[in-house]
Each structure stands twice: as C-alpha cells, then as structure tokens.
Amino acid sequence: MTGVTVRVPAKLNLQLAVGPPRADGYHDLVTVFHAVSLFDQVTVEPAARDGVTVTGEGADRVPADQDNLALRAIAALRAEVPDQGTGGVHVTIAKRIPVAAGLAGGSADAAAALIACNELWAAGLTQSRLAAIGATVGSDVAFALLGGTAVGRGRGEQLTPALAPATQYHWVLAFADGQLSTPAVYAALDRLRAARPADPGSGAGAGAEPDLDAALMSALRSGDAARVGQRLSNDLQPAAVSLFPALRKTLTAGLELGALGALVAGSGPTCVFLAANAERALELAVSLSGAGVCRSVARVSGPVPGAAVVSAG
Ligand code: C5P
DSSP: OOOEEEEEEEEEEEEEEEEEEOTTSOEEEEEEEEEEEEEEEEEEEEESSOEEEEEETTGGGSOOSTTSHHHHHHHHHHTTOTTSOSSEEEEEEEEOSOTTSSSOHHHHHHHHHHHHHHHHTTOOOOHHHHHHHHHTTOTTHHHHHHBSEEEEEETTTEEEEOOOOSOOEEEEEEEOSSOOOHHHHHHHHHHHHHHOTTOGGGSSOTTOOOOOOHHHHHHHHHTOHHHHHHHOEETTHHHHHHHOTHHHHHHHHHHHTTOSEEEEOTTSSOEEEEESSHHHHHHHHHHHHHHTOSSEEEEEEEOOBOSEEEEEO
8 A cells, every 4th residue: 555645623612611630731621522624734754763744734843753643553553563664754733623722633633643554554443433533633533433412531542422412503713813722721721710619600619529511412412502502611711811811802793693513622722613604714714814803714514534544555
C-alpha cells in the first residue's frame, strides 16, 4: 500500500462538567461530545523514517517533530503492532480545525493517524483497542474515533454513545483572534473555585462530582433545537472568559443575533452558537462576521461520524 487518507471531525462539548483536580493533575469530567462537520485530513505514507508536514489553518503553530500528536500516536501504536515492516511513515496533515481553539484538533489528528496506520499496516486492531492507545496521547482521541454524540467520563476517554434521533443540528463557530492553552484554562478554573467555592457561576462547586445533565439528554432525544440550546453548559467557560475577556462580547452578540444557545467550545477560545435550521445558521454567520466580534466564522452541522478512511491505495 502506498498511502492512506483519513478524514476526522472536530468536536464540541454540549455539556462539560468538570470535577476537582485529581492526584494525576487531570480533572474528572462528565461531558456530552458532539462531532461536527469541520474536518482535518491526514495522509500516511511509508517513508524511510517518521516525519510530518502540516498545511492549512494554523499550520505554523503545530509541532512538526516528535511532539506532534499524530506522530506520538503512531509511536504508541507501533509498540503494539510487531509486523508493521521496517522504516517509518510520513504524515501529511491538512488542517481546517483551528489549533488550540477548544475543538480537539490535535486529538483529531492523532485519531486519524491511528486509523490510517492500522489500515496501512493491515494491523486489524479494533476501534476500542485504538481508543485505548489514543487515550495515552490525548483525552479526546477516543471520541474522535467514535464520532456522533456520546457521553464521556473519566478524563473524557470513557465513552457511551448517546441514543440520538436522526436530527442534524446547525451550528455557527466564531473563531477567535488568539488561542487558549487547555492546561491554563483548567488551572484558571481551579483558582476561580478556590477563591469563590460557593459561587454557582464558577461551575460545579469545588469538591463536587460532575453530573450528566438529564435535561440536555432529554432535549437531544426530542430533537428540539430550542430545548438543546437552553441546556448547553460548560464549566470551563468562566475560566476561558477570565483569560480571554473579549469572548463575553462574542457570546452576547450571537445571542442578540438570534442564536438558540451559546457557549465556549471546550477550553476555548472558539465560541459556538446553535441555530434553528440551516437558513438561520447562514443569517447568523453573516451577521456575526459583520459584527466584528471574531476573526472568522464557520457553519457546521452535527452529529457526523468519527475518523474514517477516505482513500487507500
Ligand atoms: O489530554 P489532553 O492532552 O487533551 O489534556 C491537556 C491538558 O488539559 C492536561 O494536561 C490537563 O492539564 C488538562 N485536562 C484536565 N482534565 C481533563 C482533560 C484535560 O485537567 N479531563
């Protein structure tokens, strides 16, 4: 085989409930993941040694060495697959998912690399085996393999697919002029909670275990976008806004322009807006971009499937 290309989606968190920090520095989560139609494309080809080329959105900010999450995932997979032949692989990542934007682009690329090498090497590992390997590289890799809408627990790597009707939801993403570091946002949340332990605005109280939002799950089952919009929640949002105050204006603008709901994507700084239908999403995207409250906008829909091979030859 000369090469395998995989397409992999960005993720949103429709709920992100964060518990207190664990001994290992991570936080236990309960989250509702939702894969949307913003895709990176990852190609792997046999090569003398491992390497990576990154093109597209934010490519200059992606490490092009062994720190690249796709290469780290491949190294972890290689340790489990004895017969992948000699030599390495060259990975080409065509990015459309912005970097450090709260959309799990790095985890997506790692997931795509696992699917691609599993195919290239005819290794035959199951998705759950790939997910376990991926979880050692990033908390969101397992979901990028699965796609759809799913409840995540633990660090986010323990997944249960959500029974969802065929409803497609229409989202507008507002990309920020800047980035946020995920560890910095979690650390800011811990500080906010330590300073104001009883403040419900800082997310679940310090020490509380996170809970799945039954009303969100019921809204998703009903397929009623207005109800879903009212239940979107993200415990990291106050922390992201404290580090990136301009997001407050973006979120307010989207709601004033008719979004059914608004929240920060994961650890930010992308803002996410739910629209009633494709037409409303287009109107909202045009108005938001005219309002000058973000760098650029994209319309996406979800749920979409997880990482999948698009060509192999
Ligand atoms: O696993 P991932 O590389 O996406 O995590 C990046 C950072 O985000 C971690 O090093 C940790 O600081 C923080 N994090 C966390 N709890 C999680 C997931 C991520 O504290 N469940």
